[in-house]
Amino acid sequence: MDKSTRLEPYHASMGVEIDNDEYEWEYFIQIEKNQDLITEGEEEYYFSSEKLLKNGEILFVRDDKQVKVTGYEKIPTPKKDESLLVQYAEDSILKKVIAGLRKLYPIELEINVRIGIGKADFSTLKNKIREMIKKNNNTDFRIFSHLPVAMKVYVAKNYYQDLYLKIFDAVKELFMEIQDIDVVEDTSREMYLIAMKVYNKTLLQHEISNGMLKTIYYIVELFTMSKDALVLIDEFENGLGVNCIDLLSEMLITEREDLQFIITSHHPKIINGIPKEKWKIIDRNISIIKNSGSMQYGIGNSQHEAYFNLINKWEFEGKI
Amino acid sequence: MNYYFLLEDEKSFIKVLPKWLGYMGFQCSRVVDIKAVTNHCYVMQSGQGVTRLITKALYDTMDTILVNPGKINYLVIILDAEDELVNKRRREVYQKIEEYQLEKKIELEYEVRVFVCNHCFESWLLANESLYPLVEPEKESFFYPYYAHYDISKNDLEFMMVPNEREETIAKYHFHYLHDALRYRKIRYSKNKPDYVSTDTYFNAIVDRMRRTSHINSFKEFWNFIQEQNLIYTKK
Numbered sequence: 088m089d090k091s092t093r094l095e096p097y098h099a100s101m102g103v104e105i106d107n108d109e110y111e112w113e114y115f116i117q118i119e120k121n122q123d124l125i126t127e128g129e130e131e132y133y134f135s136s137e138k139l140l141k142n143g144e145i146l147f148v149r150d151d152k153q154v155k156v157t158g159y160e161k162i163p164t165p166k167k168d169e170s171l172l173v174q175y176a177e178d179s180i181l182k183k184v185i186a187g188l189r190k191l192y193p194i195e196l197e198i199n200v201r202i203g204i205g206k207a208d209f210s211t212l213k214n215k216i217r218e219m220i221k222k223n224n225n226t227d228f229r230i231f232s233h234l235p236v237a238m239k240v241y242v243a244k245n246y247y248q249d250l251y252l253k254i255f256d257a258v259k260e261l262f263m264e265i266q267d268i269d270v271v272e273d274t275s276r277e278m279y280l281i282a283m284k285v286y287n288k289t290l291l292q293h294e295i296s297n298g299m300l301k302t303i304y305y306i307v308e309l310f311t312m313s314k315d316a317l318v319l320i321d322e323f324e325n326g327l328g329v330n331c332i333d334l335l336s337e338m339l340i341t342e343r344e345d346l347q348f349i350i351t352s353h354h355p356k357i358i359n360g361i362p363k364e365k366w367k368i369i370d371r372n373i374s375i376i377k378n379s380g381s382m383q384y385g386i387g388n389s390q391h392e393a394y395f396n397l398i399n400k401w402e403f404e405g406k407i
Numbered sequence: 408m409n410y411y412f413l414l415e416d417e418k419s420f421i422k423v424l425p426k427w428l429g430y431m432g433f434q435c436s437r438v439v440d441i442k443a444v445t446n447h448c449y450v451m452q453s454g455q456g457v458t459r460l461i462t463k464a465l466y467d468t469m470d471t472i473l474v475n476p477g478k479i480n481y482l483v484i485i486l487d488a489e490d491e492l493v494n495k496r497r498r499e500v501y502q503k504i505e506e507y508q509l510e511k512k513i514e515l516e517y518e519v520r521v522f523v524c525n526h527c528f529e530s531w532l533l534a535n536e537s538l539y540p541l542v543e544p545e546k547e548s549f550f551y552p553y554y555a556h557y558d559i560s561k562n563d564l565e566f567m568m569v570p571n572e573r574e575e576t577i578a579k580y581h582f583h584y585l586h587d588a589l590r591y592r593k594i595r596y597s598k599n600k601p602d603y604v605s606t607d608t609y610f611n612a613i614v615d616r617m618r619r620t621s622h623i624n625s626f627k628e629f630w631n632f633i634q635e636q637n638l639i640y641t642k643k
Contacts, residue, residue, distance in 0.1 A: 388442040390470035391452075392463070396440070399452040402421055403439045 105187040111140040112184070114170065133167040139184065146180055147171050200300045203278035203292060204237055212238055220246050232313040236304050237281050237292075239311045241270040250310060257306045257338060261331045262299065298328040302335060309342055317347045324354035336360040355394040363393040408639060410435060410449040411479045411517075413468050415460040415486035419598040420528040421453040423605045424485075430607045431633045434640045441471055444478045460486060462503050469504070473513060481636075482519045485629070487527040489578045493625055496523045520632060525565045525625035527578035529585040532604050533567075534623045535612040536560040538588040550591040553584050563622040 100113035114137040121129040136150040147156040149171060156162050156171070157180060165174050172188070175181050204212075212234070220226050228250060231242050243251040258265055267284040273291055280292035281300070292300065312318065324332055333356045339348055340361065351369075352358060358366075363381040370377045381387055386396045401407045414421050425437050428449075435449045444450060452468075454460040465484065472479045488496050500521045508515065524531055539560035544551045557567045569580040589596040594603050603609065617627050 385439065385442075388440045389467070390474060391467040395452070395454070395464060395467070398455050400439060402453070402455070403437070403451075407418075 103184065103187045105183055108183075109142055110146075110184045110187065112172065112188075113138050113140075131168065134170060137171055139172065139181075141184075146184075147175070199236070200297060200304055201293065202235075203273065203276070203280040204235060206272065206277040206279065209238070209272075209279040213241070216242055216246075228311065229313050232311050236307045237270050237279060239307055240268060240281060241279075243311065244269060254307055254310050257310070257342070258303055261302060261306075261334055268303070298326050298331075301326050302328070302331050305335060306338070309338060309346075312343070312346060315345050315347075317349070320348065320350045323350045323352045324357055329356070332356045333360045340365075355392075358394045358397065359392050363387055366393070368397075408435065408447060408480045408636065409444050409478055410481045410483055410636075411441070411468060411472060412449060412451040412483045412485065413460065413464060414451065414453040415484075416453060416524075416528045416598075418453075418455060419601040419604075420485070421451060421455075423528075423601050425451060426605045426607075427610055428633065430610045431630070432637050433633055434637065441475045441478055444475075450479075460484075461500055462507070465500070465503065466507055469507060469513075469515075472517060476516065479517045482517055483522070483632075484519070485522045485524065487578055488523045488525045488625070489527065490576050493523040493525050497521045522629045522632070523625055525623075526576075527581055529578075529582045530564050530567075531613060531623060531626045532585050532609075533559050533564045533581060533588070534616045534626065535604075535609055536616060537612060538585070538592075540591065544591065548591070550587050553587055557584075559584070559588075563620070565623060565625065 098113075098115045100111065102109060102111045104110070115135045116132050117135040118130045118132055121131050123129075134149070136148075138148040139146040145155070145157060147154075149155070149165070154162060154165060154171075156175065156178075165171055172181060172185060176185055216231070219230075228242070228247050231239060234242070240251075240254070243254060255268060258268060264285050265283050266287070269282050269284075270279050271282040271289070271291070272278070273280050281295070281303070282289050282291050283295060283303075284290075295303075308318075323336070327335065332354060336350075336357045337360060339350075350357070350361075363386055366381040366386070367378050368381065368384045368386075370379070381393065385400060386393055389396060391399075398407065412424070414424065428435075433449075435447045437451055438444055438448045439450075440452075441450055452464075454464045468482065472482065484500060486496060486500070501519070504515075504519060507513075536559070539558060540550070540554065544554050548554075552570070556570050559567065564581070567577075567581065567584070569575060569577055573580060575583070586596050589603065596603060613623070613626065614630070617623055617630060
């Protein structure tokens, strides 16, 4: 944790469902002053209590009196400033829930859109994938869902035609001029890169604009992401062209009903594109952060677009 | 009496107008939206440069008033003439309202007033004569070209055109004139922070100009409207 961040003691709980089992994880974090001679007075955060339940039954629990982990009579005292989920990550009873929580993975497209796949890595992966599919014709695409975007495009194009067509159609909806998307070798760099055919000319990844590439990456991820994933996207609009922002937000909420998105945005087109019932408005006043639904916040008292109401409310309150 | 003000200006006007209404003795209090309207209230909203005021925000406002019957007596629309003629802009708005009424088959249970700033909100602000330096600025000064182009203290602002060497709209030029006239006096003006022009002293200088001269007619129309509204309350 960034030590410069001032946090009040807080309480959090979350639930995940994995293979029909419901897991609930709950914890309290408190602050204490360090007693160390040198660093005395510094604030330290620690778990004052924590528990993990599976279908209502305790898997582990700790508070100021006890630490219990199901299946063990006695366990050594764990570290106070680290979750038991981390400390017992290798234990068989926790592996599943950790895998579930790890579905919260960030799509760091800003960094990745410019990166290709090294020739050697690409060949190894390509061969492995070919062998896997050869062994089992019915291999589900979802086992490839964690691969880099370029690799997924390669796999879809070569082995999952229906999926590739879905991706391609969606891309065409936004960029009519694209005739083909592929992954090709750039011999001068010994890299495999995304390539697209536009007006009969092939453009390699580094020749494609950032906004277009980012949009294509979002589309590939949207169609290939593992089932039931929870996707967090910060500042969704960053780098996207105004011509595709609204269509892309519409795709996100209509194409895959199994996915759950938590998107932050300040962009009018995105805000208007997401039904206001699904908004959470995060408001910060110095160190107090509040979140509220749109109705509770007073958006929706008129027939105007939601963003119009939002900015006019802020204007009325002197926030902008 | 309740009023719904809809403004076109991006940001500055909506920050200043509530204060001006106060200086004009307007008897109503501002509320956040139509749901909060009771008696003697006004709602004031603007497209803030994000939404098209004519027609999108206007039609949405008409719908809003329609689903909240009996709440609003006046819909007041204030927009910029930009490079158009005031009457043409005004006619366009009335026409759009009429079209929408016909399309939706609705009768208006409130009155509509359209005011057009000629050419923009900053043109009204330029009516404060003290902006024009009494002493001629040095020729090298950034303000000199404005000073030499048009004496805003003597001539009607509404007739100030763009100098030949500048390629911009009249409204943009008026904004730049105001911005640089204030900068010349070491005052920062931005659409986001129009504090200096929202004081009663500044406002009274505009009103004084309007009374003494035949200038800023477009402001005068709006002023007269508010005075008429004030009279309704005085008669009561």
